[in-house]
Amino acid sequence: MRIGIDARFYGSVGKGLGRYTQKLIEGLEAFDTDNEYFIFLGRENFGEYVPKYPRFKKVLARYPWYGFSEQFLFPFLLLRYRLDLVHFPHFNVPFWYPKKFIVTIHDLILLHYPTLRNTTRPALLYIIKFRAYRLIIASAIRRARHIITVSQFTEQDIAERYPFAQEKMSVTYEATDLFCSFVLPREERALLGRFLLLRSDTQAMPEKKTRDILRPYVLYVGNAYPHKNLEALLRTAAVFPDMIFVLVGKEDYFYLRLKQSAKQRGLENVLFTGFVDDHQLNTLYRFAVCYLFPSLYEGFGLPPLEAMARGLPVLSSDRGSLPEILGSAAHFFDPQVEGSLEKALAAIFGSEALRNELSERGYAQAARYSWETMAKATLALYKESIQNKK
Numbered sequence: 001m002r003i004g005i006d007a008r009f010y011g012s013v014g015k016g017l018g019r020y021t022q023k024l025i026e027g028l029e030a031f032d033t034d035n036e037y038f039i040f041l042g043r044e045n046f047g048e049y050v051p052k053y054p055r056f057k058k059v060l061a062r063y064p065w066y067g068f069s070e071q072f073l074f075p076f077l078l079l080r081y082r083l084d085l086v087h088f089p090h091f092n093v094p095f096w097y098p099k100k101f102i103v104t105i106h107d108l109i110l111l112h113y114p115t116l117r118n119t120t121r122p123a124l125l126y127i128i129k130f131r132a133y134r135l136i137i138a139s140a141i142r143r144a145r146h147i148i149t150v151s152q153f154t155e156q157d158i159a160e161r162y163p164f165a166q167e168k169m170s171v172t173y174e175a176t177d178l179f180c181s182f183v184l185p186r187e188e189r190a191l192l193g194r195f196l197l198l199r200s201d202t203q204a205m206p207e208k209k210t211r212d213i214l215r216p217y218v219l220y221v222g223n224a225y226p227h228k229n230l231e232a233l234l235r236t237a238a239v240f241p242d243m244i245f246v247l248v249g250k251e252d253y254f255y256l257r258l259k260q261s262a263k264q265r266g267l268e269n270v271l272f273t274g275f276v277d278d279h280q281l282n283t284l285y286r287f288a289v290c291y292l293f294p295s296l297y298e299g300f301g302l303p304p305l306e307a308m309a310r311g312l313p314v315l316s317s318d319r320g321s322l323p324e325i326l327g328s329a330a331h332f333f334d335p336q337v338e339g340s341l342e343k344a345l346a347a348i349f350g351s352e353a354l355r356n357e358l359s360e361r362g363y364a365q366a367a368r369y370s371w372e373t374m375a376k377a378t379l380a381l382y383k384e385s386i387q388n389k390k
Helices: 011-031 068-072 074-080 123-143 152-161 163-168 185-194 230-239 253-264 278-287 302-309 322-329 340-349 352-366 371-387
Strands: 002-006 036-041 056-060 085-088 101-105 146-149 169-171 198-200 212-214 217-221 244-248 270-274 290-293 314-317 331-333
Touching: 002 011, 011 036, 011 056, 011 302, 011 371, 068 074, 085 371, 101 123, 101 371, 123 163, 146 152, 146 163, 146 371, 152 163, 152 169, 163 169, 185 198, 185 278, 217 278, 217 302, 230 244, 230 253, 230 270, 230 340, 244 278, 253 270, 290 302, 290 340, 302 314, 302 322, 302 352, 314 322, 314 340, 322 331, 322 352, 331 340, 340 352
Parallel strands: 002 036, 002 085, 036 056, 085 101, 101 146, 146 169, 217 244, 217 290, 244 270, 290 314, 314 331
Antiparallel strands: 198 212
16 A cells, blocks of 8 residues: 655654654554555655655655645645555645545644634734635545544544544544653753752852752743643742743744743743753753643643653643543643632642652553554554545
């Protein structure tokens, strides 16, 4: 069988979606020895993927996400390779692609939060694009041979909006890597010092060297899109002035807006690190008091699961798929109840026993998910979709 994978989101350029696409391809390389694959990559990530086997071939697809060329030109490139099946790991399936495909729908955030705060574009253009997105999503769900979702929550969300899709959906959970790279103590100290998370111990005896004391901090890793509810984090920072709130994420329009909001509030205990690579990120996970995730909607919730895999206690909202994915391993709060977050955070600060319990539960919860299982289940759906003649 000849199978195509739209991997234009592959790797770091696609963030969480890029991680999913990368792990899927790596799993298929490890377990499928029969089929031939064509991996369609964009300019930004074409060099990032290096096929391990001859049966995996990469193809340059010069079509930006969500653009005109994606919808009207990309289908011709796909048709050129006479594919038995194409897997689109996101909803942006070309409207005019006529052959068999399956699609992964990670969430319906765009439909639940269609606000102008989600864009930097003029209002009229956003409204036009939103209606186009809604049409593309509905078309992809209707025409797909099969629909993969990443949680039961997302599956139910889709079924409620598109009842006709209920009989052709399957859940394949995402996962997180269960290991982290080793960081030398001097590197850790340098990183923490760079982010001003170390302070000198003024109580040290004169005859002894001054010690560096770690300032307690809460960690958030991810983007700053409005549904992430990071304004709640700023409000909480004002309640806990002795605690540092560290936000890790590539600086963009949304982070710049959040930084401006923090400045207007006079919050000196909120730290924006910008982009931090995985090697350095392990240090920030290692020394944080807890990981805070105040999101209002998640289709899976990979960031808090990654924190659990690194032993960090997780404080999470109870919305979307988060209770399903994190189980009893997280300490939950209701993001729409005033004071709920502050009360939950105070409980974690005040109890080392609770932090240790959450850490142990987190290790076990993260281990329940496997990229290998996800890849094998997806391969089975490829075979089923191709053999299905309906």
